[in-house]
Structure formats: structure tokens, C-alpha cells
Amino acid sequence: MNVAEKPVIAPESLIGQRIQKKDAPEKAAGKTRYIQDMVVPGMLHAKILRSSRVHAKIKSIDTSAAKALPGVHVVLTAADVPNQQPIGVARDHLPLKGERVRSLRDEIAAVAADSDEIAEAALKLIRVEYEDLPIIAGPEDAIKPGAPLIHPAPLDADGQPKSLPPKTPVAFAGKADNIAMRFDYTHGDIAQAEAESDVVVEDTFQLHYVTHCCMGVSGVIAEFDASGNLLMYSNTQVPFLHKREFAEYLNIDPSRVRIIQPPIGGGFGSKLDIYPFEVICIFLARAAKRPVKMVFTREEEFLASPTRQPVLLTLRSGCRKDGTLTFRQVHTLHDNGAYTSWGATTPFVMMQTFSSLYRVPACDYHTTVVYTNNPYAGSFRGYGNLQATFAIEQHMDMLAERIGMDPLDFRMKNAQDAGEVTGQGMTFKSCGFKECLTTAAERSDYRRKHADNIANRNARGPVKRGIGIASMLHVGGGAKIYPSDGCGTILKLDDFANVTLITGASEIGQGSETVLSQLVCEELGLPISAVTVVNNDTAITPWDVGVHASRTTFIAGNSAIGAARKAKAKILAAAARKHGCDEAELDLRGGFVVVAETGEPLVELARLMRNLHFSDKAELVMTTFYYEPPSVHQDKAFKGDVSAAYAWAAQVVEVEVDTDTGIVKMTKVTGTHDVGRVLNRLGLEGQIEGGVVMGQGYALTENLIVDNGVTRNPNFRDYKLVTAPEIPEMDITFVESMDGEGPQGAKGVGEAPSICIAAAAANAIYNATGVRIFGLPFTPEAVYRALRGATPKPHWQAWKPA
Amino acid sequence: MLLKHDIEFTLNGVRKRVTVDITMNALDMLRDVVGLTGTKYGCGEGECGACTIRVDGETRNSCLMFAVDFNGRDIVTIEGLAADPKADALREAFVEHGAVQCGFCTPGMVVQASHILDTHPDADAETIKRGLEGNLCRCTGYKKIVDAVESACCGGR
Structure with missing residues (x-):
């Protein structure tokens, strides 16, 4: 386009507009590939055998018939994975339970087979002998004097507490009571404040179990390359935290764990923790030396995914x-x-x-x-x-x-x-x-x-x-719960003035791709369609603490703006040099560098980018920004x-x-x-x-x-x-x-x-x-x-x- | 020993001949045998609508059908709606009205909505809500889905 014929470009803002979600057309056409839809060549299909008892000692597990079933590649129990590390927020359980089950969702064995059907059939062939223990059915029973312990100290054959090696699961460390955590907070003088009250009310409220019901059930694919590096396709909401944790469980360097997040069929907080099925799927892939895919049934999703806290x-x-x-x-x-x-x-x-x-x-x-x-x-x-x-x-x-x-x-x-x-x-x-x-x-x-x-x-x-x-x-x-509550952004413009926004922030359906694109376009004067978002691969994207705490628009948004502003400064400086003016007089609008005051277009942004790139002093516009909010622990x-x-x-x-x-x-x-x-x-x-x-x-x-x-x-x-x-x-x-x-x-x-x-x-x-x-x-x-x-x-x- | 059965049906306008286990359900056949993954598994027992397809024009939960039940039928999945201009407008309405979040329920919703559009071209919001009753969505609260379908209905008026 001839710049001279271009009419002046008035400032326009995308903020507050109704912006269509970038991934919506693919999703509405049924073309989006969720983890459930993914096929990795050579992959096996995995299923987990869960406890049939609420609280019991495991006397024996017999997997011989399951192992003999044609099409079964691997059957694992705790005995087959002797170096399991404890997982979870309090590191209080092992992925595969070997001695004791404490709830109906407890994982006892896992099978990797040629198909889901064969894996299911193999589960039915595994024999588990239990010895039932008293059940604690509610929290009030758990604090009664003399209540049975859910996590008692493990004993030797002679009845003495076992001497436990370092890094032993907290679950095995033994507890004197059933108390998992305590929280005590106070401010002000309660007694005096009550004395000064004209009215006091006291009531007990009872909040029940509900669960996330993500329309896409839980799933994971794990595979190791020939050098022992782990690649996971995961629905996690916190890929960078999990990369580190999985490495810890496998006792390998975190740089050898790569997590790719396919589009996620609903999160709502359910994918913030590492769950046994993910670690078990890794164990199976390691043992089978093949990619292994594990996807829940809906019933399993209800039984073995988290609930809201009652x-x-x-x-x-x-x-x-x-x-x-x-x-x-x-x-x-x-x-x-x-x-x-x-x-x-x-x-x-x-x-x-x-x-x-x-x-x-x-x-x-x-x-x-x-x-x-x-x-x-x-x-x-x-x-x-x-x-x-x-x-x-x-x-x-x-x-x-x-x-x-x-x-x-x-x-x-x-x-x-x-x-x-x-x-x-x-x-x-x-x-x-x-x-x-x-x-x-x-x-x-x-x-x-x-x-x-x-x-x-x-x-x-x-x-x-x-x-x-x-x-x-x-x-x-x-x-600010973790050492950092930040998010990183890498932003690059190509020689057609299209932006690739590489962000640590995960899209879980909430629309982060779109709002981050919008914030970048607001800075760079480009249409939303000019932005491609890359946000789902720990090998590419910069660190982010995860999608939780309603933080993504705020934290990842500020990070994206920071990267875009650095790009803008670089672009305007280059345009000012080229056109012999002061960069403070310039702005970016409608795909052009314009004179801010008049809106007169100076040069098409794409052309400026090409001039920068294909010149004697070749230069690309690529910026990075890390945003850490000014909050405190x-x-x-x-x-x-x-x-x-x-x-x-x-x-x-x-x-x-x-x-x-x-x-x-x-x-x-x-x-x-x-x-x-x-x-x-x-x-x-x-x-x-x-x-x-x-x-x-x-x-x-x-x-x-x-x-x-x-x-x-x-x-x-x-x-x-x-x-x-x-x-x-x-x-x-x-x-x-x-x-x-x-x-x-x-x-x-x-x-x-x-x-x-x-x-x-x-x-x-x-x-x-x-x-x-x-x-x-x-x-x-x-x-x-x-x-x-x-x-x-x-x-x-x-x-x-x- | 699984029994196999040869079946022939029309899938998205194309004649198909497939050999399937007689116990295989239609959803698994579409996803794992034919390789069309737009139709989703949400519950496997006809409660969520994520696997909605059209069978001889009517909508069905494919998870509740045997694959062999496709024999001689005319099947349309979300992928097949690509050839239907009315469905084009519907998909665009879903995008324009913000009816898509995680998107997992969306193919089933769009297929169900295409049936509403065909059978009740002048449907009002209440009729549309009734029509979508069998399709669960956890993200949107349904309002924008209803808005999208309503606009497509009115658009066709």
C-alpha cells in the first residue's frame, strides 16, 4: 500500500471489546485434539486396579494370571517399583500401595496392554487378599480418643517400629494421631471484642463433597526416548512445578522431563496436584519401553479425581x-x-x-x-x-x-x-x-x-x-505461595509483522490465549489475528507457576505487556532512526508506525520489520519479560x-x-x-x-x-x-x-x-x-x-x- | 472369542464398509476404527451428550449404540457438518457468541443444535434449552450456547 494515500489512523483500543476466542473455531468444528484423541505410534493402553476395600492391609497380590494374558506387556505392583517416592502435597502416599489401602481409590496394580479391553481383562485376573481394618468414615470419628490411626508407624516382624531409610514416605513415618495439618490465625483481642458485642450468634455449617466434573476425563501419555528422557502429554495446570516433581520421583535431572499440554477439557483446579495415575503411567512406560496412554472412565473420574474440600x-x-x-x-x-x-x-x-x-x-x-x-x-x-x-x-x-x-x-x-x-x-x-x-x-x-x-x-x-x-x-x-508467583514471556515479530507470543501461561478453556493476544495487540497496534500463541510445551515456553488462583490474566497479562512494550520501544527506535525523528513522537496503529499526534502513517510495520531484518546490520525484534507481582509471602x-x-x-x-x-x-x-x-x-x-x-x-x-x-x-x-x-x-x-x-x-x-x-x-x-x-x-x-x-x-x- | 460383523453405512456423505466386533459401541468405532475424534467420550452411558451424532437425521448418543446398529443408516458427525451451510452458520454463531470455553462438549452441542435448527427453525430460548437438556457443559453456564443457537435460528428466519 502506498503510505502517502493512507488516511490518518486514529487511535483504537481493543480493551473492553467482545473478542472471539482464538481457539473457538477449531473447537466448534470438532478438530481440536484433546489428550483423549491423541495417538502416539506404538503406544500401549493402561488401566489401574484400585482397592475393593475402604481400609485394609494387603496380605498378598497375585498378578501371574494377568501377566500371562496375551497382549499384556507389563503388570506392576508396589513390589515391582522398589524405589517409589512419596507424592502429593504432604508427600504422604506412594503411587502404588503395597502394604495398606486407606480408601477405595487406592492404586494397587497397573497394566499396560495392547488395548484398553485387554488391560481391563487383565485387571480382572489380579487376585488381592485383604485383611480389613476399622473404617474412619468421618472427621469427627478421626479425632475421638483412641481412634484407629490411618497412618500408623510401620512395624517390624517383631512388633518394633521399623527403622526407616531417609526419604521415606511421610505416610510410613507413623503418626500419633489422625491430624494431617493445623492452621491457627488470630488478630485483635477476641475476648474483649466479644465483651463489647451487643449480639453474638454461633452456628455450625456443614459443607459437602462435590467434584469438578471436567467434561474431558483425566488422561496422560508418557514415553521415554532412547536416552531416557521423559516426554509427557499431560493435562496439568502447573507444568513447570510438575516437571520438577516428576524428575524428583524418577530421580533424574529435571531438564530431562518435558511436558506438553494438549488442549484441556476443563480444569477448575482439579489438575494442580500430581496424582498416582500420572506417576504410574510413567512407571509403565519405563518398564514397557513403549509410550503408554492412560485415560479414565467417567466412573473412575468420579472415584479417583479430587473433590472440593468438605x-x-x-x-x-x-x-x-x-x-x-x-x-x-x-x-x-x-x-x-x-x-x-x-x-x-x-x-x-x-x-x-x-x-x-x-x-x-x-x-x-x-x-x-x-x-x-x-x-x-x-x-x-x-x-x-x-x-x-x-x-x-x-x-x-x-x-x-x-x-x-x-x-x-x-x-x-x-x-x-x-x-x-x-x-x-x-x-x-x-x-x-x-x-x-x-x-x-x-x-x-x-x-x-x-x-x-x-x-x-x-x-x-x-x-x-x-x-x-x-x-x-x-x-x-x-x-504468593511458591518462591515465585511470576510468569515469563518470549515475544517475536516476523518479517510480516506477525507476532508469536510464547508464554508460560496455560490455556484451560478460560480464554488466556485470547486475552494475552489482546493485551499484546493493544501495545503493538495489530489485529488479534496477527498473534500466534505458543503456550503448552515446557521445552519452549518460559517458566510460569501455573494456572490457578485466578492469576493468569493478571500475571501472564503483565508479563505479555512487558514483552510487548520492549518490542514496541525497539520498533519505534528503529523507525525514528530511519525517519530522522524522535521516537517519542511515534506510535503503532493499524499495522503502521504513525506520527502519534496526527495519526499520519510513516511506514507499514511489516516493511519496517523487513528493513530491519534484511539489512547490513540485520536485526530481529525478539524480546523477553518476566513479571513478578509486588506481593509478599x-x-x-x-x-x-x-x-x-x-x-x-x-x-x-x-x-x-x-x-x-x-x-x-x-x-x-x-x-x-x-x-x-x-x-x-x-x-x-x-x-x-x-x-x-x-x-x-x-x-x-x-x-x-x-x-x-x-x-x-x-x-x-x-x-x-x-x-x-x-x-x-x-x-x-x-x-x-x-x-x-x-x-x-x-x-x-x-x-x-x-x-x-x-x-x-x-x-x-x-x-x-x-x-x-x-x-x-x-x-x-x-x-x-x-x-x-x-x-x-x-x-x-x-x-x-x- | 469375539464375533465380527461386516456393516455398511453412510458416514458424512461417504459410503463406508467396516468390519467390527459385535460388542463394539458406535462411539469407539467412530473414534478408534474410523479415526474421527470430533465425537467425544464424556460418560459412556448416555448422560452427557458429548458423543451426540445424527442417525438418519435424528440425534443419538453414539456411546449407547452398537457399531453394528449403523448398518444401512445415514450417519453424520461433527466432521460431517462441515459440508452443511446451515451448520456453518451455527458454528460461526458459537464462536461469535462466546459459546466455547474448554470446548469438550462443543461438538456434541453443535450437532444437537443442528437438529434443533432443522426441526424448530423458529425456536425460542426456552425451546432451545429443552433441546440442549441432554448435553452437559461445565464451563459456560449454557447461556452463551443458548444465545448462539437462538441467533442461528433467528438468522435462518
Whole structure:
């Protein structure tokens, strides 16, 4: 194009636009290849034999018949892998269990065969002899004096404790009790704050098992090359952490582990930990000297993938007559299951909500995490915040009612503002909390409906309407848990001014490829189509701590912007040299270098790139940037500004309760989120709507029934996900608080939308019926019983070990 | 000893002749024998809709069919919808309306939506929701999927 004929180019911004997801056309055409779809030449198919007992000693395992089956290449038990390393968050279990099984998901043997069918047939030929042990079916049993130990010290044949070699699994180290972890946090003077309270309420809340239900089941492919280097195709959300961990388990140098992430069929936190199946698949590949693929069935996914952390929680809260909160005291009992995964560490997030969602002068928080023979809980979107918010936001309504104050006014009186430094040391640099509250309340006509519904409780007809509000605080600028919370970017422009963005950040369907492209294009004045994202290969991409904690847009976004700004500076400097002007006068727009003030195009960017490259002083535009957020690690007392920014929201839930049947229909959700700034409006709406409906499932329909260690409903018929006809009307709006550290002002939002729904639904059911329900989920049966006073109120005497 | 059976059917407009185990399900045949992986395994028991295909025009969960049931039938999978201009518009609507996140349920959704479009070209949101009831999605909360299908319905009006 002749530059002279090109009209001036006005500044245009992509920020806040509705940007189509880059990978959507492939996905909508069925062309995207997920791990389930991948075929590696020569690969074998693997299956795992799991325990048929909840808690037992393994007396013997006989794999001879399985090994003899034609088509079977390898059968492994713990005895075949003598140097297994302990895995998991607390390094408390081995991938293959040899002496003892502690839950029904426990892995006893694994088979690699020519086909899934042969592997399945081989599993049926393996004979395991057990000796049953007493079952600890719930957390309250685990702390009873004299309770059987889930992880007792191993004994020699003569009954003496074994002397254990170094690096022994914690699971074998022996424990004097069933306590896996403890968390104790406090700020302020609880006793004095309680003495100054006019009203004190105390209740126990019971939070149930739910699970991620990613539509793509778990899967992994492992293969070794001729030099013993490991290549894994994995759905992990944290490839760089896992690269290091897998190397540790194999006792090889981490540089010899490469992880490629095919497109992932849903994450939601489920893929943050290393699970036994992944390590076992590596063992099989090593033994078979062939690539090995292992993919779960849906039933297996329900039985052997993580759950949300079930919690028993006793909360004591107080306030003054004028509506000022005085204190909160919290004791929780976390059912860890048989082993420790991330679910055990949800108190990191829960205590933030108790200490800092509202201004509360004194807060005392205690969690005991105990081993049982149940499935073990992992991280799940919200990371304990759904559980904490369920308790807090019901107490906010209950306290307000006790002092005769409107629930919205009560929240507004205690809500945080920008500039606040909380008792836990969190610093709220941007905070649109109050605007979220007022906006959601006004848009839903909360005050009028709340009053009308109370007045209509005794009106004729079985269906009662209710409205409830709840609020949330969540990290929105990463979370400094690991030594670094950073993300690296490599950015290059080719000689056609197309950008390759190589980022450490993983795409799990949330739209990170698109939003990162958008942020780069905003800097470089290019269309989204000019960007190719490379983000799934540890051999190529720079380090990133992983996709969790709602951090990717914020952290990877700032990293991408940093790399793009360096590229822009280099481009403008080159253009200024060439055109004899000052680079400060130039800008990039519409694929051109332009004079910033007039918009007059100076040179097409692609042409400038070619001039740079194919010249005597050949030069390419390639930049790198590593972004580390300005947050700090918490100290031993859990205090510290752990995130660079915090996200806020208020959600109003409207329900219709059929008092004849107990059916609760969620009719409308009005949500207002402080997202810092809207980047991709289309992607943001999608995240919020999806999160709201996931919250609806947590509140109303989803319930993984674990009965004496046995999961009773491992299928979609009996584990009810919300379906299309059941979704509420959704009115979603955004507060733009323009966070100073955020990429273009944005904050993280991935987890936020699920957090308030169950709490707001509880308040709405109370508003409709005058009955408060302290346990989830609000299934028809549970609500029917509660309305008739037939549900015993959960009660747990707050307890902590001496 | 597995019994084999020869079957002949039309797959995405092309005649196919395949020898299959009589116990093989149709989903496994499509994915592992024919090599079309757009049709997904989500649950294997007809609860999630990720494996939705069209059989003589109607939608079916392929995981609940035997491969031999394809004999003599006209089968269309997500890959086959590439040749259908109406389905083109539908796919574009999914992209434009943000109806795709992780994308694992999307092929089944698009196939189911193509049937809604054919049978209820003027469907309103409530009809579309009913039509998608058998297809589970964990990411989107369904709203944008319903919006996409509705716009394609209205687009055809």
C-alpha cells in the first residue's frame, strides 16, 4: 500500500471489546485434539486396579494370571517399583500401595496392554487378599480418643517400629494421631471484642463433597526416548512445578522431563496436584519401553479425581447495636480423606474471607485437617472460599436481623474501602466492594423484594419467593505461595509483522490465549489475528507457576505487556532512526508506525520489520519479560499482603421455593463484579456465567455421596449437574476500579463468580420461608425436611488439639 | 472369542464398509476404527451428550449404540457438518457468541443444535434449552450456547 494515500489512523483500543476466542473455531468444528484423541505410534493402553476395600492391609497380590494374558506387556505392583517416592502435597502416599489401602481409590496394580479391553481383562485376573481394618468414615470419628490411626508407624516382624531409610514416605513415618495439618490465625483481642458485642450468634455449617466434573476425563501419555528422557502429554495446570516433581520421583535431572499440554477439557483446579495415575503411567512406560496412554472412565473420574474440600465449620460472630462488627471466631474440621492434597490447605483462603471481607476488629481462626478413609479433596475453583462465604454471609443476615438492620445497610457499614490494610495484612489498593453491593442491590430491586417476600411468607399457595445477597473477596493479583508467583514471556515479530507470543501461561478453556493476544495487540497496534500463541510445551515456553488462583490474566497479562512494550520501544527506535525523528513522537496503529499526534502513517510495520531484518546490520525484534507481582509471602502467623490485587463481588440470588415439594428454583442471579477493568467482555461474561451456574450446582443439585468411605453416585445420572433449562436469568455487570498494578487495570476473576451463590441462596430461602438451612446442598429432600423441622441442625463443638 | 460383523453405512456423505466386533459401541468405532475424534467420550452411558451424532437425521448418543446398529443408516458427525451451510452458520454463531470455553462438549452441542435448527427453525430460548437438556457443559453456564443457537435460528428466519 502506498503510505502517502493512507488516511490518518486514529487511535483504537481493543480493551473492553467482545473478542472471539482464538481457539473457538477449531473447537466448534470438532478438530481440536484433546489428550483423549491423541495417538502416539506404538503406544500401549493402561488401566489401574484400585482397592475393593475402604481400609485394609494387603496380605498378598497375585498378578501371574494377568501377566500371562496375551497382549499384556507389563503388570506392576508396589513390589515391582522398589524405589517409589512419596507424592502429593504432604508427600504422604506412594503411587502404588503395597502394604495398606486407606480408601477405595487406592492404586494397587497397573497394566499396560495392547488395548484398553485387554488391560481391563487383565485387571480382572489380579487376585488381592485383604485383611480389613476399622473404617474412619468421618472427621469427627478421626479425632475421638483412641481412634484407629490411618497412618500408623510401620512395624517390624517383631512388633518394633521399623527403622526407616531417609526419604521415606511421610505416610510410613507413623503418626500419633489422625491430624494431617493445623492452621491457627488470630488478630485483635477476641475476648474483649466479644465483651463489647451487643449480639453474638454461633452456628455450625456443614459443607459437602462435590467434584469438578471436567467434561474431558483425566488422561496422560508418557514415553521415554532412547536416552531416557521423559516426554509427557499431560493435562496439568502447573507444568513447570510438575516437571520438577516428576524428575524428583524418577530421580533424574529435571531438564530431562518435558511436558506438553494438549488442549484441556476443563480444569477448575482439579489438575494442580500430581496424582498416582500420572506417576504410574510413567512407571509403565519405563518398564514397557513403549509410550503408554492412560485415560479414565467417567466412573473412575468420579472415584479417583479430587473433590472440593468438605468442611464442618462452627462460626461465632458478634456486632454492636449500631451495626458495627466486633469479632469472628471460627473452628473448622476438614475431612482430608486418606491422603493430603490441596484441599487440606484451603484455610489459606478461608481465613482471608473471615479476617478481611469486612472490617472486623478481632478474628480468631482454627482449622484441624484430619485423615479419614474417604476420598481426598483437592483444589477446586474458589479454594475454600465457597465454604467460608456460606457461613459468613448467612451470619451477616442473621446479625442484621437480630439488631433490626437492613442486611444491605449492615454490609455497607462494614464493607472494606480502598486504602484499607486488614488485620491479616492485606492491602486493598483498589476496592469496588461498596459499588458492587449497591449496584447488585439496585439492579435486582433487592430492598423492596426482600421486604415484600417477608410480608408474603404467609400468603396462600405453596410457592414462596425469596431474595438473598452475598459478597465475596478473593485474590485477584496472583497469590504468593511458591518462591515465585511470576510468569515469563518470549515475544517475536516476523518479517510480516506477525507476532508469536510464547508464554508460560496455560490455556484451560478460560480464554488466556485470547486475552494475552489482546493485551499484546493493544501495545503493538495489530489485529488479534496477527498473534500466534505458543503456550503448552515446557521445552519452549518460559517458566510460569501455573494456572490457578485466578492469576493468569493478571500475571501472564503483565508479563505479555512487558514483552510487548520492549518490542514496541525497539520498533519505534528503529523507525525514528530511519525517519530522522524522535521516537517519542511515534506510535503503532493499524499495522503502521504513525506520527502519534496526527495519526499520519510513516511506514507499514511489516516493511519496517523487513528493513530491519534484511539489512547490513540485520536485526530481529525478539524480546523477553518476566513479571513478578509486588506481593509478599505470608509470615508464620499467616499475615502478609499475599496478592498484588483483590477482587470483589456482590451477588443477589432470587429463588422460588415450592414448600409442598422442597424444590428450589433459582430464577435470577444479579451479579456485580469488581474486575478492575473489563478486557475481553465476551470472555469475562462467559467466565462469570459459567461460575454462577457452577455455584448453582454447589448450592442446589450436586452432591457426591460418600457413605462409609464408599462413593455411592459415581455417574451423571445420580450426580446432578445443572442442565440448560435450569439456569437462572443472569444480569451481570462490572465495576471498573482500575487497579494500578493490573494489566490495563484488570484483576483476576476466574474463581470469583462461584463463591457467593450458595450463601446468597441460603439467605434467599430464608427470606422466602423463614427457615434457615445450615448444610448444603439444598436438594428437594433436604429443603422439604428442613421446612418441616425434620432436619437436625448441624452441631459441632468447636475443638482444637491441645 | 469375539464375533465380527461386516456393516455398511453412510458416514458424512461417504459410503463406508467396516468390519467390527459385535460388542463394539458406535462411539469407539467412530473414534478408534474410523479415526474421527470430533465425537467425544464424556460418560459412556448416555448422560452427557458429548458423543451426540445424527442417525438418519435424528440425534443419538453414539456411546449407547452398537457399531453394528449403523448398518444401512445415514450417519453424520461433527466432521460431517462441515459440508452443511446451515451448520456453518451455527458454528460461526458459537464462536461469535462466546459459546466455547474448554470446548469438550462443543461438538456434541453443535450437532444437537443442528437438529434443533432443522426441526424448530423458529425456536425460542426456552425451546432451545429443552433441546440442549441432554448435553452437559461445565464451563459456560449454557447461556452463551443458548444465545448462539437462538441467533442461528433467528438468522435462518
